[in-house]
Amino acid sequence: MKHVGCSVAPRDYAAWRLVWKLCPVLPEDVARAVSHYLSVADRLMPGRICGFYVVGSIALGAWRSGRSDIDFVAAVDGDLGERDMRRLALLHKLGNVPAAWQALVRARPSIPGTVNGVFVAVSDLGRPVTRIRPIASHSGPSFKRGRGFEVNPVVWKVLLERGVTVRGPAPHELGLDPEPGKLREWNLRQLHGHFATWAGRALSGKPPRKPLQPAHRVAISSALAPPRLHHTIVTGEVISKEAAAQYALETFEARWHPLIRLALARRLGLPASVGVDASLTDPRRLPRLVGEFTLDVIASADRRCEGV
Template identity: 45%
Template sequence: MDLMLPKDAAFAIDSYLRAADRLLPGAITACAVGGSIALDAYRPGRSDIDLAAIVSDEWRGHRGLMARLRLLHLSQLPRLAVRAARGRGVSACCNTVFVWESEAGQPVTRIRPIASHVGEIFDPHGAFDVNPVIWKELVDGGISVRGDDVSTWGLDPEPDGLRDWVARNLDEYWAPLARSVGSGKRRLSASEVEWCLLGPARMHHTLVTGKIISKEAAGRYAADAFPVHAPIIKVALARVRHDTIPSQPPREYWRTLTAEAMQTMLAEARRSHPPA
């Protein structure tokens, strides 16, 4: 296990890979950690762990593969339950995408992911995180926790298509979400404000600069770039930092302010790079 990893992340990954070796002997030939760790933004006790696992082609056609991957996902529950009981929350959860060894070097948008799991959700049909943004995270800062260094994997994040992919993601996912937020009635939680603002902020930054940044860095960027929306962005920042949520603006205005900030970021993104 790489000594650069935070202690709780190293423990979680070691536990996860030992479970993988019991359930799928010889299947995971390489594994790397990306996400907040790759972006040097990991917060012990708060952040999850994003993994990309390479699976041996010898497991193709194995009838028990999907069931075993589901069990691997569930294998984290006892450790997470202990953490929760000790007041540490359920962070340090491994969120993993699985790709075949023979496909890992293909352009990322051509890879057919085997499966993935994020939090409590297991997807037996694909993996959203097999995309140009996540692959760039891995290429730029991914840390190998099994197998050779990530730089030797031959990953192709399709850099020439990164901005087009981000523009489509903003148009296909974040724009409908912004409309939904704007038309909703119930009050938003701080976690919903965080998701709705820091996601588009990260995408906007990547569209403008071509670089990938963490949620917290995106919040700081957005507050500077769109100062009129800084008060509601500070709510999102407080949530991601686990700081005290500001008393201003009042919660009854969060939904309207969040929708307005999202629309501003989306409009600026379209001006800088219209979706293809």
């Protein structure tokens, strides 16, 4: 689906609601969350956020209400002092009050619908992405100064090709440089870095956990990320985790198919019929299985790169 965004920047919530009625680009839940977030931003830092672009699952056509977060890239005008940085940290909290409240009401251990993203100087947008130093970023409960994982070749490619403009010029007018020549290398480093480390921990018997989430749930929610990176390494295109499930079913051995289908069902919030495979029903064994699958994906990516 092609997105056509609005570059209007009204200052209050009622005006934002009018914008989304006139320009129905985003799902209603997303429009409401972004409206609230930017209305808070404009009160805390009037006139400073001059560009706001939605990326992630929304841009890739895979956003799920009540399950997905809302990812953005924001362009900030001018230098930010200490007071401004404190206000950005406050924005992270106040801007996500609706999502936190809904999670509390529904007694969920996670907070879907959280507005997460990275702030960069508008003057840096034309620089090669790996040379941009983020101003700040926030994801989940974490606020980081001077860092932002989202400033990378994958997100910048999505921003340039599919990003939804909420405020500011369209992405193709920003002079973005996603550095396509570094795309394969960056994804391969992620597999050998973060995901290989994750797999090692899963296989060690001490798999990674998250607050209020058991290890087997963390594991199954991570299972589709490695084949997603594998797809980008092979094709040069970025896809959603849902699309990565189909790709994985077509690419990897049949022994992994029950795990892939379970991961997709969990992501979609659907019941999964996985037969009698004990490794998929035993919470103690599931992280190890995901770890083994991850290492198989990494080995496959290495073979593909050696054959190029």
